[in-house]
Amino acid sequence: MKFDTPATTNPIDQLKVIGKPTDRIDGPLKTTGTARYAYERHDAVPDAAYGVVVGAGIAKGRIVSMDLAAARAAPGVRAIVTGANAGKLGKGNFNTARLLAGPGVQHYHQAVALVVADTFEQARAAAQLVRVEYVATRGQFDLSAAKDGAKAPKPNDFSGPPDTAVGDFATAFAAAPLTLDATYTTPDQSHAMMEPHASTAAWHGGHLTVWTSNQMIAWSVGDLAKTLGIPADRVRLVSPFIGGGFGGKLFVRADAVLAALGSKAAGRPVKVALQRPLMMNNTTHRPATIQRIRIGADAAGKITAIGHEGWSGDLPGGGPETAVNQTRLLYAGANRLTATRLAVLDLPEGNAMRAPGEAPGLMALEIAMDEMAERAKLDPVEFRVVNDTQVDPEKPGRPFSQRRLVECLRLGAERFGWSRRNPRPGSTRDGRWLVGYGVAAAFRNNLVMKSAARVRLDARGRVAVETDMTDIGTGSYTIIAQTAAEMMGVPLDHVAVRLGDSTYPVSAGSGGQWGGNSATAGVYAACVKLRQSVARKAGFMSGEPVFADGRVQLGDRSVTLAEVAGPDGLVAEDFMEYGDLGQKAQQSTFGAHFVEVAVDAATGEIRVRRMLAVCAAGRILNPKAARSQVIGAMSMGVGAALMEELAVDHRRGFFVNHDLAGYEVPVHADIPHQEVVFLDETDPQSSPMKAKGVGELGICGVAAAVANAVYNATGVRVRDYPITLDKLL
Numbered sequence: 001m002k003f004d005t006p007a008t009t010n011p012i013d014q015l016k017v018i019g020k021p022t023d024r025i026d027g028p029l030k031t032t033g034t035a036r037y038a039y040e041r042h043d044a045v046p047d048a049a050y051g052v053v054v055g056a057g058i059a060k061g062r063i064v065s066m067d068l069a070a071a072r073a074a075p076g077v078r079a080i081v082t083g084a085n086a087g088k089l090g091k092g093n094f095n096t097a098r099l100l101a102g103p104g105v106q107h108y109h110q111a112v113a114l115v116v117a118d119t120f121e122q123a124r125a126a127a128q129l130v131r132v133e134y135v136a137t138r139g140q141f142d143l144s145a146a147k148d149g150a151k152a153p154k155p156n157d158f159s160g161p162p163d164t165a166v167g168d169f170a171t172a173f174a175a176a177p178l179t180l181d182a183t184y185t186t187p188d189q190s191h192a193m194m195e196p197h198a199s200t201a202a203w204h205g206g207h208l209t210v211w212t213s214n215q216m217i218a219w220s221v222g223d224l225a226k227t228l229g230i231p232a233d234r235v236r237l238v239s240p241f242i243g244g245g246f247g248g249k250l251f252v253r254a255d256a257v258l259a260a261l262g263s264k265a266a267g268r269p270v271k272v273a274l275q276r277p278l279m280m281n282n283t284t285h286r287p288a289t290i291q292r293i294r295i296g297a298d299a300a301g302k303i304t305a306i307g308h309e310g311w312s313g314d315l316p317g318g319g320p321e322t323a324v325n326q327t328r329l330l331y332a333g334a335n336r337l338t339a340t341r342l343a344v345l346d347l348p349e350g351n352a353m354r355a356p357g358e359a360p361g362l363m364a365l366e367i368a369m370d371e372m373a374e375r376a377k378l379d380p381v382e383f384r385v386v387n388d389t390q391v392d393p394e395k396p397g398r399p400f401s402q403r404r405l406v407e408c409l410r411l412g413a414e415r416f417g418w419s420r421r422n423p424r425p426g427s428t429r430d431g432r433w434l435v436g437y438g439v440a441a442a443f444r445n446n447l448v449m450k451s452a453a454r455v456r457l458d459a460r461g462r463v464a465v466e467t468d469m470t471d472i473g474t475g476s477y478t479i480i481a482q483t484a485a486e487m488m489g490v491p492l493d494h495v496a497v498r499l500g501d502s503t504y505p506v507s508a509g510s511g512g513q514w515g516g517n518s519a520t521a522g523v524y525a526a527c528v529k530l531r532q533s534v535a536r537k538a539g540f541m542s543g544e545p546v547f548a549d550g551r552v553q554l555g556d557r558s559v560t561l562a563e564v565a566g567p568d569g570l571v572a573e574d575f576m577e578y579g580d581l582g583q584k585a586q587q588s589t590f591g592a593h594f595v596e597v598a599v600d601a602a603t604g605e606i607r608v609r610r611m612l613a614v615c616a617a618g619r620i621l622n623p624k625a626a627r628s629q630v631i632g633a634m635s636m637g638v639g640a641a642l643m644e645e646l647a648v649d650h651r652r653g654f655f656v657n658h659d660l661a662g663y664e665v666p667v668h669a670d671i672p673h674q675e676v677v678f679l680d681e682t683d684p685q686s687s688p689m690k691a692k693g694v695g696e697l698g699i700c701g702v703a704a705a706v707a708n709a710v711y712n713a714t715g716v717r718v719r720d721y722p723i724t725l726d727k728l729l
């Protein structure tokens, strides 16, 4: 099915099941520990051996020799895979660095070997005995040092051109009575998801099955096949449960490739979980940025010039952090420029992490807006309202499909009690605490992706949905069940959902906050087809039958779905794909974050006291799951504001704090009262579901709202994340 005109009324609009706050149908499996994750597939693979990865001890250079004798002689060892004995490996489309080093080493902790043994302890002990001799060569590990040599990256499907310009920025900025020219920095960050990257691999003849933890099944089947040099139809990926991804599991990583190679070498199934201390340097991370923002405004606070330049680094052949992209769309202003520059760094591979681009971009832009509001002597909410735009400011003929940023700001201000904010920084005391309020806008584009599903109706009138869509803790199972229940007119508990298996139709997958809307739209398409089959088989030749209460009815004739399905059942498969509707109108999601902080006047300790998010993101398919997404994102935003930073060793070229003791993320005690409000809206241009994404919108702007609250509390403007207490003293 092709979606190329705005959606009209359809069965989803009944909202009998969709739009209702609904408990996760997979919740009991997870809370009772019976959901089987990739490393726990004893049911399917009872005889798996254990693989432990050895990571490179240098950041850049060459392996001179590997002494495997002691490891091979260790108890229980079945195989050792290295670059020298693995055969020729290809490189996937989505990896920048190779997933098994040798002889060249491209980054610290790049895998150099997999040791396979009968037990995990044996494999771990033997891995310690692998001796590697390297020749290290000089690398560049410091973004600020590499910045001047940075170049414009190639345009990319998701992020567009590196540079944009409208009007005459330089002249308008020079002429503006109110100006800001400031530089902001965001650090390298790690996804630090709860479940490590993990895979269990088994070969049957030339066919490979990998139980893994992966967000994008079809991409990863393709990449795994390419890496191993086998046809994609001989690779099956199974990933029904994922303990967090945040973009770190969009792509095949070393665990999957090495489990496959280890299994081949050992002649039996092998499972590999990346050790926590290996993850931060072995897998991808969100790259650090340096961002220069210049804003000029007239005396009334109207922006006349806005410029945003962003620098980040990656390995040769890698991509940039597109931190300037929201600035192309968020605020009005006749004269504008954005520029993205990419430096070559020899640090581990950078890639997508929750709201790549916008998350770090808004960390800078939304502080800059706070600084400009102060110069314009406007309330920060008002300053944003004054500079709202209802058209794409780079292409003024192009509207937004929906844009209710102003309502998010206004409603949020009212709910939060923003009028109680003292505009004079550093002047509100609560005992030993300095108290401050901060606000920031949230913005994230809404992407749509082709997505397919198969729907079965059985002899009992039960519905089953199959699609390779994944659930990374987001609630995909539940919204897909809700969609099928709504479409087929059956109760939610009459729908079974099977996800994350490459034998099922190819879905949008979980990425870029496109999964919820796109994957349910694919299920919608398959259900439309199934409804047609049901109507035909029931003998309803014309007219629109009604599907409700497990029955299908037309006029005064009504039959149960069970009867229509008959003993053989019915099955339908279809996909939803998208025309150029998204080109005609800009599809984006909007929100506003409000934060209250308290800062200890003596020690500089920062506590977040209250948070509120107001989001405008199309139809909210399951307000309960969507709220969970947003409060999770708000928590992650607090981490970005106050804690998260991969500390770079600029001499040796690695992230020093590579475990969860050194890489700090918020814990429950750090997270205060959080409230989430969704504006009641539908976006008929997004899909027949009229929904959009919220999982990434929720993090966008949060850290800046915290930073602005810290400024309001203390009068100290920190432009360098994370805002640790030393920066306040």
Ligand code: MOS
Residues within 6 Å of the ligand: 215, 245, 246, 247, 248, 250, 352, 353, 354, 355, 356, 510, 511, 512, 513
């Ligand atoms: Mo997202 S960073 O595309 O999982």
